Amino acid sequence: MxxxxxxxxxxxxxxxxxxxxxxxxxPVKDDHxxxxxxxxxxxxxxxxxxxxxxxxKSIVYPQSEVMFEYSLDEGRKDCHLMKEAQTDYxxxxxxxxxxxxxxxxxxxxxxxxxxxxxxxxxIRSYESTTFVGMACNNPCSTCFCSSAGSGPFHExxxxxxLVDAGDYYWAKIVTSKGERILKDSGCMKETGAEAADxxxxxxxEKAEAGIIARIRTERLxxxxxxxxxDAPFWEDFAFACINCxxxxxxxxxxxxxxxxxxxRGTSGVRMRNWDSCMYPLFTHHxxxxxxxxxxxxxxxxxxxxxxxxxxxxxxxxxxxxGCGRCISLxxxxxxxxKVCEAMNxxxxxxxxx
Amino acid sequence: xxxxxxxxxxxxxxxxxxxxxDMVVGFRKGTVPMMNEPCFIKHxxxxxRLIWDSNCGINLANYLTNRKEKIGVIAKGCDSRNIVTHIxxxxxxxxxxxxIGVPCKGMIDRHQIEALFExxxxxxxxxxxxxxxTGDSIQKIWNKHDVLQKNCAIxxxxxxxxxxxxxxxxxxxxxxxxRYKDVRRIESMSSEKxxxxxxxxxxxxxxxYACRNVCPLCxxxxxxxxxxxxxxxxxxxxxxxIRTFHFLxxxxxxxxxxxxxxxxxxCPMEIKxxxxxxxxxxxxxxxxxxxxxxxxxxxxxxxxxxxxxxxELFR
Amino acid sequence: MDNPYLPYPVRIDEIITETEDKNLKTFKLVFLNExxxxxxxxxxxxxxxxxxxxKGEIPIGIASSPTEKGFLKFTVNKVxxxxxxxxxxxxxxxxxxxxxxxxxxxWDRMEGKNVVIIGxxxxxxxxxxxxxxxxxxxxxxxxxxxxxxxxxxxQGMLLYKDELTAWEKRDDIHMHITVDDTDDPEWKYNIGxxxxxxxxxxxxxxxxxxxxVCGPPIMIKFTQPVLxxxxxxxxxxxxxxxxxxxxxxxxxxxxxxxxxxVCKDGPVFxxxxxxxxxxxx
Numbered sequence: 001m002x003x004x005x006x007x008x009x010x011x012x013x014x015x016x017x018x019x020x021x022x023x024x025x026x027p028v029k030d031d032h033x034x035x036x037x038x039x040x041x042x043x044x045x046x047x048x049x050x051x052x053x054x055x056x057k058s059i060v061y062p063q064s065e066v067m068f069e070y071s072l073d074e075g076r077k078d079c080h081l082m083k084e085a086q087t088d089y090x091x092x093x094x095x096x097x098x099x100x101x102x103x104x105x106x107x108x109x110x111x112x113x114x115x116x117x118x119x120x121x122x123i124r125s126y127e128s129t130t131f132v133g134m135a136c137n138n139p140c141s142t143c144f145c146s147s148a149g150s151g152p153f154h155e156x157x158x159x160x161x162l163v164d165a166g167d168y169y170w171a172k173i174v175t176s177k178g179e180r181i182l183k184d185s186g187c188m189k190e191t192g193a194e195a196a197d198x199x200x201x202x203x204x205e206k207a208e209a210g211i212i213a214r215i216r217t218e219r220l221x222x223x224x225x226x227x228x229x230d231a232p233f234w235e236d237f238a239f240a241c242i243n244c245x246x247x248x249x250x251x252x253x254x255x256x257x258x259x260x261x262x263x264r265g266t267s268g269v270r271m272r273n274w275d276s277c278m279y280p281l282f283t284h285h286x287x288x289x290x291x292x293x294x295x296x297x298x299x300x301x302x303x304x305x306x307x308x309x310x311x312x313x314x315x316x317x318x319x320x321x322g323c324g325r326c327i328s329l330x331x332x333x334x335x336x337x338k339v340c341e342a343m344n345x346x347x348x349x350x351x352x353x
Numbered sequence: 354x355x356x357x358x359x360x361x362x363x364x365x366x367x368x369x370x371x372x373x374x375d376m377v378v379g380f381r382k383g384t385v386p387m388m389n390e391p392c393f394i395k396h397x398x399x400x401x402r403l404i405w406d407s408n409c410g411i412n413l414a415n416y417l418t419n420r421k422e423k424i425g426v427i428a429k430g431c432d433s434r435n436i437v438t439h440i441x442x443x444x445x446x447x448x449x450x451x452x453i454g455v456p457c458k459g460m461i462d463r464h465q466i467e468a469l470f471e472x473x474x475x476x477x478x479x480x481x482x483x484x485x486x487t488g489d490s491i492q493k494i495w496n497k498h499d500v501l502q503k504n505c506a507i508x509x510x511x512x513x514x515x516x517x518x519x520x521x522x523x524x525x526x527x528x529x530x531x532r533y534k535d536v537r538r539i540e541s542m543s544s545e546k547x548x549x550x551x552x553x554x555x556x557x558x559x560x561x562y563a564c565r566n567v568c569p570l571c572x573x574x575x576x577x578x579x580x581x582x583x584x585x586x587x588x589x590x591x592x593x594x595i596r597t598f599h600f601l602x603x604x605x606x607x608x609x610x611x612x613x614x615x616x617x618x619x620c621p622m623e624i625k626x627x628x629x630x631x632x633x634x635x636x637x638x639x640x641x642x643x644x645x646x647x648x649x650x651x652x653x654x655x656x657x658x659x660x661x662x663x664x665e666l667f668r
Numbered sequence: 669m670d671n672p673y674l675p676y677p678v679r680i681d682e683i684i685t686e687t688e689d690k691n692l693k694t695f696k697l698v699f700l701n702e703x704x705x706x707x708x709x710x711x712x713x714x715x716x717x718x719x720x721x722x723k724g725e726i727p728i729g730i731a732s733s734p735t736e737k738g739f740l741k742f743t744v745n746k747v748x749x750x751x752x753x754x755x756x757x758x759x760x761x762x763x764x765x766x767x768x769x770x771x772x773x774x775w776d777r778m779e780g781k782n783v784v785i786i787g788x789x790x791x792x793x794x795x796x797x798x799x800x801x802x803x804x805x806x807x808x809x810x811x812x813x814x815x816x817x818x819x820x821x822x823q824g825m826l827l828y829k830d831e832l833t834a835w836e837k838r839d840d841i842h843m844h845i846t847v848d849d850t851d852d853p854e855w856k857y858n859i860g861x862x863x864x865x866x867x868x869x870x871x872x873x874x875x876x877x878x879x880x881v882c883g884p885p886i887m888i889k890f891t892q893p894v895l896x897x898x899x900x901x902x903x904x905x906x907x908x909x910x911x912x913x914x915x916x917x918x919x920x921x922x923x924x925x926x927x928x929x930v931c932k933d934g935p936v937f938x939x940x941x942x943x944x945x946x947x948x949x
Contacts, residue, residue: 030557032468032623050473053621054559063559064589067673070721080721080762081677116932117917120669140473142385225926229946240391242415244563246621256921259673259914262587263722270673270721273588275922279562281579282922283912283948286726286747289885291911291948301948305924313927331563331619332411333383333390582749 148322434646454516675764688824716767788883873900
């Protein structure tokens with residue numbers, strides 16, 4: 001795998017050259033926190049963050065997205081007929097995404113890109129985006145990526161992995177898409193080889209040692225679904241929950257949405273908006289019946305989906321990358337690490353928490 | 354204030370042992386700095402899990418609505434006022450509750466401390482009115498008074514207004530605080546500036562509804578934003594819809610809000626939502642001489658008819 | 669890339685009010701583009717999303733059989749925003765259909781077997797599709813004995829009354845129509861709840877007999893013990909789940925139960941499968 005050395009002094013020029021043929025997206029600091037924004041020419045991206053508050057999933061999968069447009073004007077021939085909304089899918093480059101968030105896209109892709117049905121909006125958006133990741137030299141205390149299928153220097157889902165080595169970046173080229181972007185930026189000049197590998201390896205070891213939060217997931221698959229479902233600890237975990245959508249909205253691996261029609265005058269759109277299994281109306285039937293009308297049932301659904309159903313369905317680990325956002329942002333401090341531990345260690349003859 | 358915890362645990366243990374309550378609602382220690390998790394305990398031996406410190410800002414009255422059990426609940430000033438409102442609004446009966454009253458000197462503002470510290474916070478300790486914040490290789494100390502939640506800094510009801518047991522002597526109420534300084538600053542803005550101010554205020558909202566769900570007053574079975582037939586508010590990120598949600602919710606809380614600060618505390622985008630409710634609180638005080646949740650016998654002015662109403666329209 | 673969210677445009681060709689309380693109407697829909705009808709090849713048991721621009725979409729079981737060409741039939745209960753609007757639409761109006769969606773009754777496994785259909789209320793729609801399919805001359809010989817136990821609260825609430833009467837007269841199908849109660853002296857058929865009639869009239873369960881059960885939760889709750897008594901194996905009891913759905917294609921996540929999406933891996937499940945899933949329906 002090729003590695004390129006990019007001196008930080010030429011970094012800004014490289015980014016500007018990229019912007020000639022790509023839209024550049026990078027982290028920018030608002031008052032309190034970072035978020036990914038489309039950058040204007042010359043606008044600086046800020047790579048001093050630990051991570052953005054909201055996950056970058058909204059780059060590929062916006063919170064509100066128009067799917068179709070239509071007219072309700074009876075005088076028109078195309079009245080009531082749905083037309084796909086026109087969206088700009090020209091090339092975009094995301095710089096500064098963390099490995100956990102990049103891996104998350106792969107977990108979500110399984111849902112939007114299936115053999116039977118393909119979601120054209122998500123797929124086109126994802127495929128037109130190149131991901132230039134930034135390895136985490138200093139993980140946070142709530143990061144548990146290395147025990148959740150990712151890691152501070154993980155490359156899955158990235159096209160390039162950047163490693164900050166002080167005065168320069170090492171750019172590890174992971175895919176041909178990444179190589180093309182590097183060429184666009186004109187930063188293909190120097191190539192490190194063994195020196196690069198050694199330095200990257202040493203930074204990686206230090207970073208991995210800095211991850212103090214861990215979860216255990218090795219026994220989740222062997223548990224019986226109905227046993228876990230009927231476990232006695234759900235009520236205790238769910239008591240504090242206020243059923244807001246915070247965890248689902250900040251999570252890079254959550255994807256549920258609602259489809260709504262909105263009309264103004266005689267023209268309308270069919271759009272989709274993020275939705276959350278935490279909301280009471282999520283599973284509310286037209287008849288009035290609601291299979292999950294208590295918050296314990298809804299909380300259980302979220303954690304069972306992430307830590308058990310997904311594990312069973314794809315046999316490739318949990319639906320979580322350990323980014324830690326839900327832990328630091330849950331208003332009442334419900335901690336997925338605690339729930340995972342309880343699920344992983346659960347024995348059906350346990351009587352109480 | 355930290356010393357309260359022994360008394361709280363004592364009372365909780367007693368009322369559980371004596372069968373006076375089915376459960377006690379309080380806090381247990383959180384897993385990240387400056388966070389505690391609301392919890393319930395049913396067995397006397399579990400009282401040692403209960404905790405009380407300056408991170409207990411979530412309003413526990415939120416967990417009482419429509420419950421059928423006998424509940425012991427730990428309540429500071431604002432919480433107790435919300436309990437009064439719950440009782441007046443028939444969301445729970447007074448006989449069901451055993452209120453463990455806690456005189457409060459304020460909760461610390463997690464977001465402010467995080468912004469001031471500028472590095473990752475690994476540990477926060479309280480000692481003698483000092484807040485000691487530790488990171489990887491730095492430590493900073495603040496006087497608790499300087500890092501209080503904004504609502505706590507101007508609170509004039511620090512003692513519970515209703516309780517069955519008080520865990521300590523009442524604290525002095527603050528008398529020289531300017532409760533509406535921020536409101537007046539916005540009131541004095543020009544229309545364009547005000548409009549821009551509110552646009553900016555709500556621009557980061559992601560409609561997670563944490564503010565609504567943590568609020569004890571928001572207990573409607575179907576909130577107006579979720580109604581679909583008729584649909585009052587769109588569900589997208591349209592700024593008009595977001596503004597409608599926030600403004601209307603503030604109006605629904607008028608005359609009932611106790612400024613417990615939970616809404617601002619829980620917002621993941623750190624939106625200063627109290628700006629709206631504080632203005633309406635000021636209006637209620639000036640127009641009706643009304644403060645929410647003080648008196649078990651009085652209904653809020655916005656749902657009371659009085660032939661002596663100063664507004665001719667309602668007479 | 670095909671867009672699976674895009675509905676096929678259709679025109680309402682006929683509207684029949686099925687029930688005395690007028691809350692159930694059958695809509696006959698015709699494709700605006702003939703080529704769409706070919707793309708819409710379906711099997712009995714599947715559903716489609718009916719789309720009304722400006723209002724939304726609703727998942728409704730397909731009531732017409734794949735053997736009925738040139739149109740689709742859906743029987744819709746008026747419960748909410750979209751269904752109320754649909755009920756107020758007229759013949760000639762344009763709307764949309766997305767599908768066919770979901771899985772279907774296991775016709776392959778049921779070939780050469782006895783089929784017992786047990787339906788209640790307005791869950792009978794995909795069962796109509798199944799009966800018309802089986803009774804079609806090209807299919808009838810594929811199945812052995814066919815029993816249908818179908819009940820509603822009153823006569824006026826029964827769906828497809830003309831067809832029920834016609835089927836009753838045939839000798840290649842055993843019809844057991846019932847109502848909860850009636851004081852009509854002309855009523856020729858059974859009186860009693862569906863579980864009771866099932867107990868009286870359904871054949872014994874064996875390896876060659878399948879039961880397809882579709883109805884409101886209360887009917888299913890009381891029919892199950894009867895099927896147990898008649899020794900129906902759980903893999904031979906076929907059920908169709910109702911669930912709140914939106915996309916209908918297993919992407920939006922709303923109808924998720926366990927590892928399944930009710931819209932994509934269901935709505936047809938055997939009781940055996942359901943027992944291994946969390947009971948959240």
